[in-house]
Amino acid sequence: MKTALRVFPDVLIIVVRAVTELVAEQRFERQSGFFSIQTQGARMKPSWDIFCSVVDNYGDAGVTWRLARQLVAEHDVQVRLWIDDLAAFVRLCPDADPCASQQLREGVSVCRWPADWVSTTVPDVVIEAFACRLPTPYTESMLQRSPRPLWLNLEYLSAEDWVSGCHALPSPQMNGLKKFFFFPGFADTTGGLLRERNLIIQRQAFQQNKALQQAFLQELNVEPLAGARLISVFAYENPRLDSWLDALASDSRPTHLLVPEGRILADVQRWLGGEGELHAGMVQARGTLTVQVLPFIRQERYDQLLWSCDFNVVRGEDSFVRAQWAGRPMLWHIYQQEEDAHLPKLDAFLSLYLAGLGPEAAQAVNHFWQSWNTGCDLSESWQALTGHWAQIEKHAERWCQQQAAQTDLATALVQFYKEAGH
Missing domain, CATH: 3.40.50.2000 (Glycogen Phosphorylase B;)
Structure with a gap:
């Protein structure tokens, strides 16, 4: 056994890493919160929430699912995708469980958006996709967070002239929070289009x-x-x-x-x-x-x-x-x-x-x-x-x-x- 340990140290490291990742996945979203394995001195990954209400036969879900995966894969952030129709999501991701309240898919924490909201942690960035309305208890929690999260309203894609003038404009809310309009578009004065790096x-x-x-x-x-x-x-x-x-x-x-x-x-x-x-x-x-x-x-x-x-x-x-x-x-x-x-x-x-x-x-x-x-x-x-x-x-x-x-x-x-x- 001692000889094996000396000969195969890399194998042991791989096994330890695999076990660590498995434990992390099992712990993931126990209380609808974010998870991360941090080593001493490691930088905490930024946390993002994306909310999607499914309309128009998978279109909104398709955009937010692509965005969530790209943020995780290319920008090293933690993402929760809150979606109110998991049956539609399963059409996009056949491996997903339509009955799960939380599940990890391609590095994204996919969460069922419940009709009766359950308290959860508030991340660094909150995106409401296509003007879907955030749960009131959630926005109340955003008020209590310090520092307050960046709140973005990701709008529908349009080539109209007025889009450039409205992109990134702030929208102060009655409750004291500030929301920003973020417009995808075709000009460099907009937010651009979804496109993976390669x-x-x-x-x-x-x-x-x-x-x-x-x-x-x-x-x-x-x-x-x-x-x-x-x-x-x-x-x-x-x-x-x-x-x-x-x-x-x-x-x-x-x-x-x-x-x-x-x-x-x-x-x-x-x-x-x-x-x-x-x-x-x-x-x-x-x-x-x-x-x-x-x-x-x-x-x-x-x-x-x-x-x-x-x-x-x-x-x-x-x-x-x-x-x-x-x-x-x-x-x-x-x-x-x-x-x-x-x-x-x-x-x-x-x-x-x-x-x-x-x-x-x-x-x-x-x-x-x-x-x-x-x-x-x-x-x-x-x-x-x-x-x-x-x-x-x-x-x-x-x-x-x-x-x-x-x-x-x-x-x-x-x-x-x-x-x-x-």
Whole structure:
């Protein structure tokens, strides 16, 4: 035994570390508080809380889950993600337990946001995502903390001009606390976009490796015809989707349409006809168009799906941003609001996105996007867009690189925290 101890000291160290980590995980969140193993003289990690109320079919949960993981992985902070719909979260993180009040997932403390709030520790930073309302007992605890936490309202993404003027503005509260507005955006005067440190390098390596792409598609049982255009569609309902599908089905070039399970499946079903509902694994063809339904996949694999496709139709905010990092032609199905309040937001983004693109190509992209988002016929606008394909492809990569040159959202949040004197 003594000989073994002398020969394998590194093994013993590894075992001790593993046991220590296991004990830490078992102790984690016993009282909904933070945990950390600190050595003598070690710096305490900053603690962050992110609150998310799930609306719009996983979009808000998707953004906050990405943000929480990046803060832990790249900025060495402790993060609790409070979420009020764990069933939705499980779709994003299949390993999660929908019944657990607290659980550790990829370094993030994922906590059920209970209807009846239970007292907990208050961290250094509090983020209420997308104007969700913090529990009153929690804000009362924030008042008692010294020093008081940095309180941030992480807003929805918008390209509108007023965003830069409102970003990082303080909002004094009636109870004496101060909240700051934090706006993601496309200009360097905003908080930027969510982007992991090595994302663009990983994406480019994937797109340059045909074997990797083929292996990924095979895992999804996707076998497109040689020369087929590969398109992903993750969108809301569209009353004129049939006109686009008709155009694809009659095109001389074959198209393989990949549709993850979601709200637009009913429109696809109506166009295909037949009895029964579409479900993951189904493949049907009409003309030169093949339609394949994919299961709901975790975020990392969805990124790879976007990277693999020639064109991506996306919706909401999370998939919208990830499609831009894919560097491929795209369409954004913006979330519809009353009195068409969403259309100025669409126009604001298009005015930025189309800058630098030739006038005819820009007009074609604008026409297709507007037609999709206003329920108009899509056949002619799609044909016009494909007539400028090479130019639009180059522009998509150029836009990606332009945005990647700016500070990403997670880094901007950490910088704001440090500059606030915390």
